[in-house]
Amino acid sequence: MLAALAHPVYxxxxxxxxxxxxxIPRYARPEMVSIWSPETKFRIWYEIEAHACDxxxxxxxxxxxxxxxxxxxxDVEFDVARIDEIEAVTKHDVIAFLTHLAEHIxxxxxxxxxxxxxxxxxxxxxxxxxxxxAADLLLDDLDKVLAALKKxxxxxxxxxxxxxxxxxxxxxxxMGLTFxxxxxxxxxxxxxxxxxxxxxxxxxxxxxxGTFANIDPAVEAHVCxxxxxKPEPISTQVIPRDRHAMFFATLGVIASGIENIAIEIRxxxxxxxxxxxxxxxxxxxxxxxxxxxRNPVLTENLTGLARLVxxxxxxxxxxxxxxxxxxxxxxxxxxxxxxxxxxxxxFALNRLAGVIEKMVVYPEAxxxxxxxxxxxxxxxxxxxxxxxxxxxxxxxxxxxxxxxxKVWEQGKDFKEELLADPDVAAALSPxxxxxxxxxxxxxxxxxxxxxxxxxx
Numbered sequence: 001m002l003a004a005l006a007h008p009v010y011x012x013x014x015x016x017x018x019x020x021x022x023x024i025p026r027y028a029r030p031e032m033v034s035i036w037s038p039e040t041k042f043r044i045w046y047e048i049e050a051h052a053c054d055x056x057x058x059x060x061x062x063x064x065x066x067x068x069x070x071x072x073x074x075d076v077e078f079d080v081a082r083i084d085e086i087e088a089v090t091k092h093d094v095i096a097f098l099t100h101l102a103e104h105i106x107x108x109x110x111x112x113x114x115x116x117x118x119x120x121x122x123x124x125x126x127x128x129x130x131x132x133x134a135a136d137l138l139l140d141d142l143d144k145v146l147a148a149l150k151k152x153x154x155x156x157x158x159x160x161x162x163x164x165x166x167x168x169x170x171x172x173x174x175m176g177l178t179f180x181x182x183x184x185x186x187x188x189x190x191x192x193x194x195x196x197x198x199x200x201x202x203x204x205x206x207x208x209x210g211t212f213a214n215i216d217p218a219v220e221a222h223v224c225x226x227x228x229x230k231p232e233p234i235s236t237q238v239i240p241r242d243r244h245a246m247f248f249a250t251l252g253v254i255a256s257g258i259e260n261i262a263i264e265i266r267x268x269x270x271x272x273x274x275x276x277x278x279x280x281x282x283x284x285x286x287x288x289x290x291x292x293x294r295n296p297v298l299t300e301n302l303t304g305l306a307r308l309v310x311x312x313x314x315x316x317x318x319x320x321x322x323x324x325x326x327x328x329x330x331x332x333x334x335x336x337x338x339x340x341x342x343x344x345x346x347f348a349l350n351r352l353a354g355v356i357e358k359m360v361v362y363p364e365a366x367x368x369x370x371x372x373x374x375x376x377x378x379x380x381x382x383x384x385x386x387x388x389x390x391x392x393x394x395x396x397x398x399x400x401x402x403x404x405x406k407v408w409e410q411g412k413d414f415k416e417e418l419l420a421d422p423d424v425a426a427a428l429s430p431x432x433x434x435x436x437x438x439x440x441x442x443x444x445x446x447x448x449x450x451x452x453x454x455x456x
């Protein structure tokens with residue numbers, strides 16, 4: 001936490017939007033962190049105000065020379081410490097910024113800045129700019145994950161492994177299908193995020209309680225166009241928070257997808273399974289006490305990071321209900337969850353892509369595990385063959401199960417037990433029984449599934 005407090009994005013004590021986050025640099029990438037820095041925030045505020053002045057001048061509301069004067073600060077690096085110093089007196093962050101802006105361009109030149117606007121016009125429009133920029137980075141991150149999953153899916157398209165239900169051996173599948181289903185899930189998540197980005201990409205410059213009484217709607221249209229947003233169809237004094245709720249809910253779903261993949265890899269790395277594992281680099285240590293350990297630390301970390309992202313969803317949902325035309329109960333929440341969710345998810349997606357790219361897969365161990373119970377996983381094929389041969393389903397199930405239990409309890413060979421069972425032999429020939437143990441039967445539609453997922 002002490003390291004976190006040293007980072008300008010995470011400093012606490014000031015009521016600046018998106019500051020005060022508990023996230024730490026350990027789980028943060030600079031590209032996403034910069035979106036939430038005070039410097040970036042004030043730059044966005046400045047651009048909103050400057051574009052609004054241009055629109056006001058075009059309408060004849062303010063002098064053109066005043067609008068042009070605002071752009072004198074185009075290359076200014078706003079002094080965060082100075083703004084904080086002013087805010088300590090004003091107790092208002094937007095007023096503190098406007099005062100600092102006037103220090104750069106002159107009080108007379110700044111006379112018409114913020115004309116007809118309210119603080120939320122700046123704050124909400126800025127927040128949505130930041131969220132859309134964050135979404136763009138996250139979409140790039142998802143592309144990295146998708147590329148890694150696709151590559152590994154085709155690499156192991158025909159690598160047979162046992163499928164499991166309830167953690168118990170079920171029937172054969174392939175490692176390629178495992179990667180492919182994760183690809184399909186993340187592809188859905190990408191489309192969800194694209195929709196969430198579109199939903200959040202609105203701005204509002206509508207003045208007090210959103211009526212445009214003191215500012216022309218043309219100003220809003222101009223500012224939004226310049227900032228890459230669409231005008232909010234109807235705002236109050238704030239942009240409706242159902243948009244933000246959807247955005248953060250989408251991030252939560254993506255985080256759950258990350259955990260879904262992480263859990264599978266963690267299971268595969270268990271000593272008793274060991275069908276795959278995270279790459280273990282030279283010089284890496286698994287345990288401070290036990291030198292033999294190779295722990296799934298990255299995917300365990302991803303499980304934890306997914307929880308952090310998901311914990312922002314409920315507060316975002318609760319922000320939807322505000323008093324009348326506005327209150328600020330949502331504000332303190334968003335100052336935290338905005339950077340928290342996006343910075344964490346950005347880091348997690350990049351970590352996941354790396355895990356998938358370097359993951360070590362053990363096909364021989366997969367076959368060994370599948371054969372651990374000597375053909376037991378072919379029980380359904382035998383069941384279906386018996387029903388096709390005229391045995392009732394109830395009797396067929398009982399015949400197969402009684403032989404299967406010998407495998408579980410006595411370590412018998414399933415095929416040999418079936419061949420020796422006179423009731424089974426009365427319905428199926430030895431050739432019929434033998435044929436039911438062909439692994440290729442279970443992989444014959446893999447190409448069809450891949451065509452559905454990857455379109456090729």
